Amino acid sequence: MxxxxxxxxxxxxxxxxxxxxxxxxxxxxxxxxxxxxxxxxxxxxxxxxxxxxxxxxxxxxxxxxxxxxxxxxxxxxxxxxxxxxxxxxxxxxxxxxxxxxxxxxxxxxxxxxxxxxxMGVTEERGLWTERCQGCGECILARTGGICPISRCAKRVLNGPCGGSTKGSCEIHKDVVCAWQLIVERLKALDRFDDYEKLSALKDWSTDRAGGPRKVVREDLQDESKDT
Amino acid sequence: MRLQYPSNIQIILVPCTGKVDVIHMLHAFEKGADGVYVVGCMEGDCHFNSGNLRARKRVEQVRKILDTINIGGERVQMYNLSSSEGLRFTQFAIEMNERILKLGPNPIKRAADKAA
Amino acid sequence: MKVKTPSKLEKILAAGHLAVTSECGPPRGSDMEKISEKAELIKDYVDAINITDNQTSVTRMCSLAACIRLKLMGLEPVLQMVTRDRNRIALQSDILGAAAFDIHNILCLSGDHQSFGDCAQGQNVHDLDSMQLAQTVRLMRDEAKFLGGGDISRPPQMFVGAAANPFADPFEIRVPRLAKKIAAGVEFIQTQCIYNMEKFELWLQIAGDRGLLDNVYILAGVTPFKSAGMAKYMKNRVPGIEVPDELVKRMSDTPKEKQAEEGVKICIEQIQHLKEIKGVHGFHVMAIEWEEMVPEIVKASGLYPRPSVE
The missing domain is CATH 3.40.50.2300 (Response regulator)
Structure with a gap:
């Protein structure tokens, strides 16, 4: 939500x-x-x-x-x-x-x-945390279902950065290092080898950088409006 | 025990102070109450675990709101006692009554009278 | 390894010498003399000098300008470049700017988060990460291409480096991470300050077992303690640095007026120890705001005089 x-x-x-x-x-x-x-x-x-x-x-x-x-x-x-x-x-x-x-x-x-x-989740009543920044090109399949764009303070695609300490982000010990989570998750999925796959440069044109975005679904649009 | 407490206090019974919401307290002030206090069970003894703790937090929220809009946060208060402490109930009533008398009427009431 | 660039640092490493690098932080102002002074102090004792890029996110003179200054002094700069403040247009543009002055070394970093610095309310960019920056430099150098596919006339000739922290968490990915950096095109590594020798050696051993050390030069990072307070600070406050208790104790047990001397002594012992370890190709001496100690450390460690290469 x-x-x-x-x-x-x-x-x-x-x-x-x-x-x-x-x-x-x-x-x-x-x-x-x-x-x-x-x-x-x-x-x-x-x-x-x-x-x-x-x-x-x-x-x-x-x-x-x-x-x-x-x-x-x-x-x-x-x-x-x-x-x-x-x-x-x-x-x-x-x-x-x-x-x-x-x-x-x-x-x-x-x-x-x-x-x-x-955009985030209710972790418990009175505590909501971020999960998605709507970058327009979901990479969760590659990162074990954990998003480094919304959950890493530097949105690094080949993380973690050098500031990850005991599972926490360098910006605050209460912030979980997204890449620590990704590594743990890949291991749980028996996909740890995937960690070594280099993540290519991201196309940010589908993100905020590309300007205001829209989703068009012609199959859903009302045809009577076209003519 | 037939203890006397100030007669200008209207008691509203609730099953648990956890039931008392911010909006209930605000509405009481909006309708002209000069003060509102919530008397809950002792902390740690809530039958529903944390009803009285929630009530305390809500009272604190209302206090902040009343301060912000210059009605006076001290007009709202949380008290705790156990069911056998009739004497303390009376003490709280007297204490709150004295505090409110000192503060004077809810300024909303005066403003509303003026507007009418 | 074959030499691919005109970098003096690369040549020294390729010739099998133990290289020595150090670093200077640009001033919080526009006085170039500050850079020259720091460089003069250490120039005869190191092969190349890193210039930091707005380190700890505190705004300073740009790394590129200070690197140009070193170049004009006839010295060998290592351009540090963080991905925090520039998008891919600016990164490529600055790389070309550096190449125009024949700056032949680059260190690709992500950079500390801006909340540590003087512009905590600023945006961060992170269009690329440090590995992707290394890939970008290699593309520009080896293929003479921009990221956008266009051709580069007179491409950059840069020896590509990155940082590595063998002590950050989780440890199990430290070697895979090194492998990733090498795959991204990184040719030399300057490590985080090493105090926990056992852990560093374990990291190197695992990397060696995987054959990674044949493809990258490792410069071991060392930083002398100026005081017991600094040792404690590094241990407790700096993310990703591990200081063993016995080192803190050794500093604390030293009388205050002798602590600086003891710190330098520890640093020299560390270098002596690391020199004997297979896979260590040199040293990155980070004497933080204490550049004047670099000559003594280098001399006492038997790393002076510095070799000369073509």
Missing amino acids: IVADRKPVEEIIEEVKDHDKILILGCNECVTVCEAGGKKEVAVLASVLRMHFLNQGQTVRIDERTLQRQCDHEYLEEVRDIIDQYNAVVSLACGVGVQFMAEKYHATPVYPGVNTVF
Whole structure:
């Protein structure tokens, strides 16, 4: 899932301080699972903002709504008939949702209520860690299912670097050395010999470096739209 | 034991303090409560293992939020006691009551009255 | 091994001499005299001088400029190049820049993480890793080709080196890793500072058993302790360095005013010991901010005078 973290309340207050009709818009997908932007977090932020403005002597309307997703047209359309009641939206979706909202409702300011951090897993409640950077050309088959691009601080394809110590990365002892994991995994798979295969230079054009990316599946596209 | 505790305290019973969420405490303040305190079992004695520890963390979160929006973090407090300690329950009530009286009413309430 | 470049370092190694290299860190400023001074101190005692590339991620004068300075002084620089700060365009471009000044040695490194330095908030590049950089230099040199396939006029003539750390974890991949570097085109290795002799010898032995030492020159890295404090720091704080307890104890048991002397003595003993080990082709003496000790260490280790080659 996409993992996000709550923005400090002070920052959100600063974003919306000049608006008096605000919709706090949550998302029922990833940000609900990582407890940053679901229905519950919407309720907390709305309550905090209501108290803040009241305490400031400002009359501000703060409403709450949580959509199934903010990265699909059909769900974002659900606020079409109420959007004009607001002069600002704080979206607690990931950066994707915030932007799609902004594209769809061109004249309504949309502010981010979370910091979108990475694609990762829930290791335990309250602990999420990164697993993928969407480089566009998956190499996990070669690295025993452990990604050196997202999990190595230097994304070395022929690791580990000289800073790997007792299984930890040089940047912090709490960061696991991805290449230590890869080596252990290759051994467990009885593929340790594969370690010596040199990894060729990576084509980063499918990564961020290649510019904004898109996936086109003509077989899935609606043909009636073409003509 | 018929111990007296301040009459302006409204007790809300919950099965475990672990059930008390941030939003419940915030709503209490939004609706005009001057202070909120949560009384849980002794740490380490939670029937559900860690309900009271979660409650403590949530109280701390609310305290930070109240400080941030200038309502006053000291208006919220976590206490722990065991079920036989009626006297301590009363002590906590008196302590919290005195603290809140000193702090005065929830500023939200005043602001709301003014706005109305 | 056959000599493939005009590198003096390569020629000395190929002639079977024990080579000696050392290193200088460029200044945090633009004063070239700092480089010249350091180089003057050691030039008669070493065959080549590494110039570090923003070591520990602290911004300094660029390695290439300092290498050019050494070259203009008639000395033999080893251009250290990290993959942290440059993409493949910049790496190839700098290699050509170095080649334009007939810099004949390069050491390919990934570089310390930027969080250790003065720009912890900066991006890191890592378009290539150190092995891929070595491959790139070999492609440019041997095939006269750019990574993009184009031809290079007057290709670089560089002797290609890399670092190796026999003490990093996990140990079992240390030799396979050396094999990988050799496969990537690395021709000489400068090792991390060696204090744990047993482990280093084990590493060399396994590498030798695999026949790897016929294809690469190993320069053993040594660093004298300046004080007992430094020994402890190296042991506890520097990732990938192993300092045996008895060495720390030996330094700690020495009175403070004699510790520097003892540190140099230990270093000389280490070189003497390593000289006798099969597979050691020379020494990389890293006297960190203590370049003035290099002559004494080299002389006392019986490595002076330095040989001359065509």
